[in-house]
Amino acid sequence: MHSASVNAYRPPGPPPGSGLHRYTFVLFREPPGFSLPPDASELDPSIEARRRWDPVEFAQRAGLTIVGATFYLVRSEE
Numbered sequence: 001m002h003s004a005s006v007n008a009y010r011p012p013g014p015p016p017g018s019g020l021h022r023y024t025f026v027l028f029r030e031p032p033g034f035s036l037p038p039d040a041s042e043l044d045p046s047i048e049a050r051r052r053w054d055p056v057e058f059a060q061r062a063g064l065t066i067v068g069a070t071f072y073l074v075r076s077e078e
Contacts (some may be wrong), residue, residue: 006036006042018076
């Protein structure tokens with residue numbers, strides 16, 4: 001088995017007073033030989049790109065199957 005990270009993990013960091021924020025993890029089954037195209041929007045590490053990312057659309061476009069998902073809620077301690 002081989003695994004690679006597309007983007008580095010970013011810990012939760014909701015701004016003070018902004019209420020609850022949902023953080024989601026999605027697990028995909030990849031076909032043999034799968035790789036992202038070099039111009040894939042998923043390679044953009046910015047918060048703006050991650051904020052509106054659609055895992056279902058990504059799976060359909062990339063030929064992947066979603067096999068698991070989970071989420072947690074966080075609010076600022078301030």
